[in-house]
Amino acid sequence: MQICRTKTAIRARITDWRSTGAPVVLVPTMGFLHDGHLSLMRLARARAGEQGRVVASIFVNPTQFGPNEDFESYPRDEARDFDLLRSEGVDAVFAPDIAEVYDPQAQTIVETTELAKVLIGKLRPGHFRGVATVVTKLFNIIRPDAAVFGEKDYQQLAVLRTMARDLDMGVEIIGAPIQREADGLAMSSRNVRLSPADRAAAPVLARALDQAEIMAPTGITASRLRSHVRATLEGEPRARVQSVDIRDAATLDTIAGPLTRPAVILLAVSFGKVFLIDNRVVHPTPPEEP
Numbered sequence: 001m002q003i004c005r006t007k008t009a010i011r012a013r014i015t016d017w018r019s020t021g022a023p024v025v026l027v028p029t030m031g032f033l034h035d036g037h038l039s040l041m042r043l044a045r046a047r048a049g050e051q052g053r054v055v056a057s058i059f060v061n062p063t064q065f066g067p068n069e070d071f072e073s074y075p076r077d078e079a080r081d082f083d084l085l086r087s088e089g090v091d092a093v094f095a096p097d098i099a100e101v102y103d104p105q106a107q108t109i110v111e112t113t114e115l116a117k118v119l120i121g122k123l124r125p126g127h128f129r130g131v132a133t134v135v136t137k138l139f140n141i142i143r144p145d146a147a148v149f150g151e152k153d154y155q156q157l158a159v160l161r162t163m164a165r166d167l168d169m170g171v172e173i174i175g176a177p178i179q180r181e182a183d184g185l186a187m188s189s190r191n192v193r194l195s196p197a198d199r200a201a202a203p204v205l206a207r208a209l210d211q212a213e214i215m216a217p218t219g220i221t222a223s224r225l226r227s228h229v230r231a232t233l234e235g236e237p238r239a240r241v242q243s244v245d246i247r248d249a250a251t252l253d254t255i256a257g258p259l260t261r262p263a264v265i266l267l268a269v270s271f272g273k274v275f276l277i278d279n280r281v282v283h284p285t286p287p288e289e290p
Helices: 007-018 035-048 078-087 127-142 154-166 189-193 196-201 204-218 222-234
Strands: 002-004 024-029 053-058 092-094 146-150 172-176 240-248 263-271 274-282
Touching: 002 007, 007 024, 007 053, 007 092, 007 127, 024 035, 024 127, 035 053, 035 078, 035 146, 035 172, 053 078, 053 127, 078 092, 092 127, 127 146, 127 154, 146 154, 154 172, 154 263, 189 274, 204 222, 204 263, 204 274, 222 240, 222 263
Parallel strands: 002 092, 024 053, 024 146, 053 092, 146 172
Antiparallel strands: 240 263, 263 274
8 A cells, every 4th residue: 555645646656547547536534544434445445446546545634623623632543544544455545744735825715605504514614615625635636536425424425516516526426324333323533532421422313313214204394303303312411412404315405394305314413522413314205125
């Protein structure tokens, strides 16, 4: 596995691969990898095929963190990450420092003007501008044929698909299913920062979503379903609910009245200083068996 610290180094590697016609699939990460990230690497390998190449990036992007968020304390363990990527057969990792990615004189940003302002974007102003800008830079540096992102960050996935479409980037955006711990908690690098008591409480997110999935086909309205989910979360004393939203699963438009099409339930909940998100697509009628 090649470890590239500079744009020049990773571009040279990609140029060599391109000369043989090998497709390139990118998996952007902020490091401190877990099994959820590794599932993205496997999906990338499947998309790349035997002749293709998989590139992972490790970069804790400062522009997507707010002034009172956890950039400095975000967990990092580069050596461990590299060992895990090697074990998954990743061909190269791009692991730059901040100065390599952001010129001090840079003044250009990328933003999906509407999607960046709602849901998590409303709770974390500027967050999706930072995400869209850094992913655009990664796409321009690496020029992948496809890129894999986890569906746990459902709104982020929608933002990036919209960005790639609107700017004619020609990069296939692939969503990977959420990976969960045995007790249902969605895997996240932030989970290690939960206190033991908060870690024991955090699976309430999955329980609320499980209940909502059962209730969705009963003809319940979006507002009543939202209230039930919020009540379940607020029943956990350690949970500080930031947001509970039910949106159209395809467009993220608001929904009024009974569910008539697939909807996504989006949760944002804090435990102590740790901000967790989760989601579930629910159906007004049980989905047909494949």
